[in-house]
Amino acid sequence: MKKRYVGVLSAVLAASMALTGCAGNSNSSGGSNASGGQSQPAPGNSGGGTTEGGLIKIATQSPLSGSNSAVGDAIKTGAGYALEKRKEEFKALGFDLQLFPQDDQGDPKIGVSNAEMLISDPDVYGVVGHYNTGVAIPSSVKYEEGKLVMVSPANTGVKLTEEGKKTVHRICARDDAQGPKAALYAKNTLGVKTAYIIHDKTAYGQGLSDQVKLQFEKDGVQILGFEGITQGEKDYSAVLNQVTVKNPDIIFFGGLYPEGGILIKQAREKGFKGYFMGGDGLDSSDMIKIAGDAVEGVVFTSVAGDVTQTEEGKKWAEEYKKATSKPLETYSVYGFDSMNVILNGVLEAVKANGGKKPTREQVLDAVHKTKDFQGQFTKVTFDEKGDNTNADVFIYKYDKDKSIFVGKAE
Template identity: 85%
Template sequence: MKKRSHISILSAVLVASVALTGCAGGNSSAGGNNASGGSSTPPAQTQPSTSGSSGGTAAPANGGVIKIATQTPLSGNQSSLGDAIKTGAEYALNKRKEEFKALGFDIQLFPQDDQADPKIGVSNAEMLISDPDVYGVVGHLNSGVAIPSSVKYEEGKLVMVSPANTAVKLTEEGKKTVHRICARDDAQGPKAAMYAKNTLGVKTAFIIHDKTAYGQGLGDQVKMQFEKDGVQLLGYEGITQGEKDYSAVLNQVTAKNPDIIFFGGLYPEGGILIKQAREKGYKGYFMGGDGLDSSDMIKIAGPAVEGVVFTSVAGDVTQTEEGKKWADEYKKTTNKPLETYSVYGYDSMNVILNGVLEAIKANGGNKPTREQVLDSVHKTKDFQGQFTKVTFDDKGDNTNADVFIYKYDKEQSNFVGKAQ
């Protein structure tokens, strides 16, 4: 796509610059979402990843090491989405390794397991900013982890590009280091509510949320739009993540029998809710946000997953022939399933790598500072990723971000279209 030709030109310029100046190195290159929860035990520091097309650990290049970290849940019940972001980012980085090597740098992935826990995310962030070779972070999955972790990134001038965080607060706190390529809850929530009213024809609703920055934030936005559009709200209740029996809230739902249950939260709880709701005889619509977007939703909900509708800030890369080809190559190379956020992790990594390229170019082919990379990423305009076009506004939001609709059958989620 456009990205590749643009970066190839930059790379050629940089190689020529290195040759002319006699330098030994330069540097080059082209996942709300979600809530907190999980273990509070700090994980061991993760070593730089060396898997993928580049083979084993390479000797450091003359220009030194550049690490790009990921911060997502790689363990626990949210790990399917966390690993998808990490794997997508790794796939992007590995495709650029030889280009960085030609410019004198050893580019490494530095994956961190934040366990979907704010305390772990902050601890990891402190470690990352203390490592001078870390130049960027792809993450997080969970808004409730990203928001406190971003305080540390700001202290260390370490740029963050999120593929999945939708909480409005994330980019409203004035931090220059914070960016996201996906839409915000104040876009996702209203469009979800409007789709429920205008397309599904609902007149009454019951909102359940998981009490997290992501889930409650999304629920609040849906609530406001329902109230604006005249949809009667029959209930607004919070649940606790990790529980296995939601009879208390579902008894309220079945007693009031709304046209739709809207759930602001993630697939581990969403799968249980819809399964138990159907067991109690509820026959109305069940809808959520991008937190329901996981192949594990089908495993948890079983046959009850059929008919579940969700909005997502991530589109379906396989809707084009080029996207299908990319998806096939991704699955073959990584030996991992394609999740919706796989390509968003890929595009987020490439936004950072493109920023590193621009910073090296501006620095005469030499290794840039974190501040130079941050400035370059912040100025990203009309960058065409594999799926997403990215232009950051002053807050770090992507002006090209969209919201999409999906619906589950018994075996998979199916792309319906762009939410209007």
């Protein structure tokens, strides 16, 4: 993605959301003005099905506070922009669209609590989320109970779509695609022969690192270490002292940018001269703020591509920035496309229901049947598991003040 700076939510979008009753609360309950006190709809008729017109809420779940809020807010803003652009379309059919953003804080317990609230609200018809796979997996159990469709713009953990849940979908690639392609790029393009792998012990970070390790071993790259660190710590000398002694060609980090930024900064301070690489967890403008000058040369794979690589995409990016008063983050586009996948499903379900408010099951069925939908960036066709058969992996490299799109990973 291009210069990924984090700003405040646009006055235009925020005002519009306020007028339509949107709740962007960041408390642990996920929005105190939600209709969370209502009982859960009966499974056979969840979310309406008999009334003409009415309220339709689409939720987002992402970290809107805490260390991962930069990307979390980008997902929310992109989804909100998509919804705003389609309000008139739904209004003409008698429906009031509302964005219902929830702050999962990157915490599984809060994500689950929010999910319980969402499935209890019969006006909620879908969820765009999450950012953290470790939050998405337990939350998806609740979505399955409530027959509430989820479309993720960012979750790459393999396990998410391997548990047989009908409600779970994602438009991005999985780690069993991202990990091998990262390892192949490191070996074939960077020419590494030895590697030290560090992960953050999360479902995402360790899962991605496991995939990288398998590919490195298959290709004959020697693994000099495979260690876990604790999220939130500020001093990683213990593991980095081992790295400097073994002096690998590359450090691969499976984790997110708050820890990734600290790791590369401290590694350089200790004299490490080799490559530093990570996955899509390093895909944030905050990586630059945290790592400082040490960010230069950091390579990462991402499951999110750069929309500005085409003229049409550049035009859309300018329109997006004007509407939201903030620069484009890569996952803003994926939030945008994920929301449109859900809204297309709602629209199809309304038509199938004779113009009346559909059930959640009808929306779920329509979303699951998504085929060859061309979003602003992504093309989406879901397989039986809910994975996007068109998902790709991309390579980026940081210079001192921005990330540079290198190309599609092969």
